Amino acid sequence: xxxxxxxxxxxxxxxxxxxxxxxxxxxxxxxxxxxxxxxxxxxxxxxxxxxxxxxxxxxxxxxxxxxxxxxxxxxxxxxxxxxxxxxxxxxxxxxxxxxxxxxxxxxxxxxxxxxxxxxxxxxxxxxxxxxxxxxxxxxxxxxxxxxxxxxxxxxxxxxxxxxxxxxxxxxxxxxxxxxxxxxxxxxxxxxxxxxxxxxxxxxxxxxxxxxxxxxxxxxxxxxxxxxxxxxxxxxxxxxxxxxxxxxxxxxxxxxxxxxxxxxxxxxxxxxxxxxxxxxxxxxxxxxxxxxxxxxxxxxxxxxxxxxxxxxxxxxxxxxxxxxxxxxxxxxxxxxxxxxxxxxxxxxxxxxxxxxxxxxxxxxxxxxxxxxxxxxxxxxxxxxx
Amino acid sequence: xxxxxxxxxxxxxxxxxxxxxxxxxxxxxxxxxxxxxxxxxxxxxxxxxxxxxxxxxxxxxxxxxxxxxxxxxxxxxxxxxxxxxxxxxxxxxxxxxxxxxxxxxxxxxxxxxxxxxxxxxxxxxxxxxxxxxxxxxxxxxxxxxxxxxxxxxxxxxxxxxxxxxxxxxxxxxxxxxxxxxxxxxxxxxxxxxxxxxxxxxxxxxxxxxxxxxxxxxxxxxxxxxxxxxxxxxxxxxxxxxxxxxxxxxxxxxxxxxxxxxxxxxxxxxxxxxxxxxxxxxxxxxxxxxxxxxxxxxxxxxxxxxxxxxxxxxxxxxxxxxxxxxxxxxxxxxxxxxxxxxxxxxxxxxxxxxxxxxxxxxxxxxxxxxxxxxxxxxxxxxxxx
Numbered sequence: 001x002x003x004x005x006x007x008x009x010x011x012x013x014x015x016x017x018x019x020x021x022x023x024x025x026x027x028x029x030x031x032x033x034x035x036x037x038x039x040x041x042x043x044x045x046x047x048x049x050x051x052x053x054x055x056x057x058x059x060x061x062x063x064x065x066x067x068x069x070x071x072x073x074x075x076x077x078x079x080x081x082x083x084x085x086x087x088x089x090x091x092x093x094x095x096x097x098x099x100x101x102x103x104x105x106x107x108x109x110x111x112x113x114x115x116x117x118x119x120x121x122x123x124x125x126x127x128x129x130x131x132x133x134x135x136x137x138x139x140x141x142x143x144x145x146x147x148x149x150x151x152x153x154x155x156x157x158x159x160x161x162x163x164x165x166x167x168x169x170x171x172x173x174x175x176x177x178x179x180x181x182x183x184x185x186x187x188x189x190x191x192x193x194x195x196x197x198x199x200x201x202x203x204x205x206x207x208x209x210x211x212x213x214x215x216x217x218x219x220x221x222x223x224x225x226x227x228x229x230x231x232x233x234x235x236x237x238x239x240x241x242x243x244x245x246x247x248x249x250x251x252x253x254x255x256x257x258x259x260x261x262x263x264x265x266x267x268x269x270x271x272x273x274x275x276x277x278x279x280x281x282x283x284x285x286x287x288x289x290x291x292x293x294x295x296x297x298x299x300x301x302x303x304x305x306x307x308x309x310x311x312x313x314x315x316x317x318x319x320x321x322x323x324x325x326x327x328x329x330x331x332x333x334x335x336x337x338x339x340x341x342x343x344x345x346x347x348x349x350x351x352x353x354x355x356x357x358x359x360x361x362x363x364x365x366x367x368x369x370x371x372x373x374x375x376x377x378x379x380x381x382x383x384x
Numbered sequence: 385x386x387x388x389x390x391x392x393x394x395x396x397x398x399x400x401x402x403x404x405x406x407x408x409x410x411x412x413x414x415x416x417x418x419x420x421x422x423x424x425x426x427x428x429x430x431x432x433x434x435x436x437x438x439x440x441x442x443x444x445x446x447x448x449x450x451x452x453x454x455x456x457x458x459x460x461x462x463x464x465x466x467x468x469x470x471x472x473x474x475x476x477x478x479x480x481x482x483x484x485x486x487x488x489x490x491x492x493x494x495x496x497x498x499x500x501x502x503x504x505x506x507x508x509x510x511x512x513x514x515x516x517x518x519x520x521x522x523x524x525x526x527x528x529x530x531x532x533x534x535x536x537x538x539x540x541x542x543x544x545x546x547x548x549x550x551x552x553x554x555x556x557x558x559x560x561x562x563x564x565x566x567x568x569x570x571x572x573x574x575x576x577x578x579x580x581x582x583x584x585x586x587x588x589x590x591x592x593x594x595x596x597x598x599x600x601x602x603x604x605x606x607x608x609x610x611x612x613x614x615x616x617x618x619x620x621x622x623x624x625x626x627x628x629x630x631x632x633x634x635x636x637x638x639x640x641x642x643x644x645x646x647x648x649x650x651x652x653x654x655x656x657x658x659x660x661x662x663x664x665x666x667x668x669x670x671x672x673x674x675x676x677x678x679x680x681x682x683x684x685x686x687x688x689x690x691x692x693x694x695x696x697x698x699x700x701x702x703x704x705x706x707x708x709x710x711x712x713x714x715x716x717x718x719x720x721x722x723x724x725x726x727x728x729x730x731x732x733x734x735x736x737x738x739x740x741x742x743x744x745x746x747x748x749x750x751x752x753x754x755x756x757x758x759x760x761x762x763x764x765x766x767x768x
Binding site: 009012013014015020021023024025026027028031032060062063064065095096099100191199201222223225241243245246247323325 | 387389391393395396397398399404405407408409410411412413414415416444445446447448449452479480483484485575577583584585604605606607608609610625626627628629630631707709
């Protein structure tokens with residue numbers, strides 16, 4: 001049906017009506033007092049969401065642009081960095097390093113498994129000459145639904161003392177706690193179309209004082225992505241280049257909604273939805289791609305057996321106007337991914353699960369009894 | 385008055401209601417057939433607007449991001465380039481080159497004057513070893529309201545044969561003719577919040593086959609701004625990184641509006657508004673900052689004598705909710721700038737002129753008789 005689309009993908013995520021309406025306001029001048037007021041307010045809100053007193057900078061860019069900025073502003077050619085790589089997005093950060101002539105060592109894990117914090121510890125401890133300049137970690141690996149153990153890795157980085165820790169928090173921020181100051185995270189990048197409940201178009205980068213120290217001597221070239229320019233302008237509640245003004249209107253509303261819900265409630269909601277989705281898939285006999293202990297709070301990847309992932313997606317789209325994500329690269333056709341990120345309610349989880357059940361019935365899938373998925377999800381949702 | 389704001393600045397520019405409402409639609413997945421259809425349609429529309437068969441790529445970025453991409457994808461460290469510099473924005477492109485280790489020679493002119501095409505010709509003709517890799521020109525210099533003679537400069541670049549011509553068309557595209565294929569322009573960058581009648585958030589770069597040839601050997605590092613990635617994805621009506629989906633909805637509507645009006649009518653409207661504004665300022669005894677022969681079709685800079693530019697701006701803002709732009713950098717307080725770019729009608733010009741007249745009356749300015757500005761503007765508008 002037209003206009004009945006329901007997004008259950010890891011971005012773009014659903015957007016609340018009042019956020020959409022804020023987008024439709026007439027733009028204002030970005031060098032005005034009115035804009036400065038909005039900027040001041042959203043920066044405060046972002047600091048709250050990021051659990052930090054550090055700078056949080058706002059770019060007109062996708063999450064990749066934000067993450068690239070978060071890396072290239074603090075490194076020089078030939079710098080030695082460790083990159084955790086266990087999926088499409090973490091792999092991307094290794095590629096960015098290579099493009100800029102940064103000396104990358106990868107700590108890899110099979111797609112679907114988390115990177116091993118001990119592998120980081122070993123390399124960091126062995127680096128007695130303190131040559132490792134940065135450790136780059138993807139918190140929630142969107143391509144596989146794996147949540148890496150950022151807290152433990154960050155502890156090892158802090159023990160090293162020299163290296164910065166740079167985090168892709170694109171699908172973890174606003175879904176699970178990323179306590180930047182408590183964990184001592186130096187760079188944390190994210191994008192608007194994820195936990196922020198906004199359409200795509202803005203990227204965010206939180207930067208620690210230690211990272212700013214590295215900025216002073218970092219030599220990779222950048223201009224539009226030069227975060228020093230954003231910091232300088234932010235001191236005057238402004239931006240160095242024309243900001244995506246209407247997205248700021250929307251961000252202002254979205255942050256108010258998030259503040260009204262409260263951080264702990266937001267995280268609990270994502271946890272509940274993750275557990276309900278996983279319980280439902282298990283009850284339906286559909287194998288989960290990531291272990292419970294490493295489950296992303298934003299997305300659940302499912303690797304069905306005896307039924308085609310793409311057929312399930314196709315039925316959900318055609319019959320129920322629900323969009324699930326497919327697998328990327330080597331996982332194409334092998335998994336489907338249920339997004340439960342941002343503006344998602346308990347009702348949405350029941351809806352997605354019941355539609356998956358209906359698809360399984362249509363496909364004559366026999367590993368589960370009809371109704372088992374919804375029952376399992378409902379149990380989690382009502383107990384929570 | 386609340387919600388009565390009228391933007392007469394060179395960006396953000398006013399946005400039509402149906403474009404704003406398109407922004408407020410629920411996002412769709414960017415890896416969907418529905419998005420691919422929109423992408424195919426807007427790329428066709430952009431080619432029409434750019435008067436080109438070349439690629440036109442769409443970035444989630446400001447105009448500066450688009451222009452930087454347009455430069456760094458086709459150059460290597462140490463390359464010799466000529467940059468025309470006669471204002472804040474053209475000055476910026478010289479800085480970008482410097483950041484990337486490109487060897488910049490600047491062809492400067494006083495702010496308010498156009499760069500001299502003959503200065504380009506001389507350097508290009510003297511370069512018999514064909515070492516100049518690019519000539520970088522700002523078509524409409526937004527900071528001063530000067531339109532540089534791009535057509536003549538591009539002719540000299542074509543005669544050189546080797547150098548690429550890279551153009552900042554941020555406030556000329558959609559306001560005056562920029563016939564990319566006819567003039568042989570290699571790179572043309574622009575931004576959504578200008579002639580496109582959209583809020584800020586998208587950047588556009590048109591790229592010629594000759595520039596793509598240079599891309600193959602160009603060595604400046606880039607990832608998010610790597611236009612080769614955008615070209616590759618565009619072949620499948622997609623983008624390499626998450627696009628600003630809602631801005632695509634808006635772009636689709638804006639391009640339809642522009643196509644309904646027609647290129648020639650759009651250009652004639654901007655010409656008429658430029659002439660009417662200039663005639664009015666002259667009738668009011670307010671000196672224009674750029675000569676008639678080099679007047680930008682997007683913005684008219686006025687350098688008032690015996691009355692303060694900032695006082696005029698202040699009265700327009702406070703009493704009439706009209707936002708004019710001020711001067712930038714060394715022009716701060718010395719000029720005001722009237723934007724007539726994008727979704728601006730004849731009525732808007734009369735409105736702005738009459739408000740400027742009212743401000744002059746309030747300031748007891750005596751160089752003109754009341755009503756002279758509106759009368760002069762009306763004459764241009766009714767004759768055209």
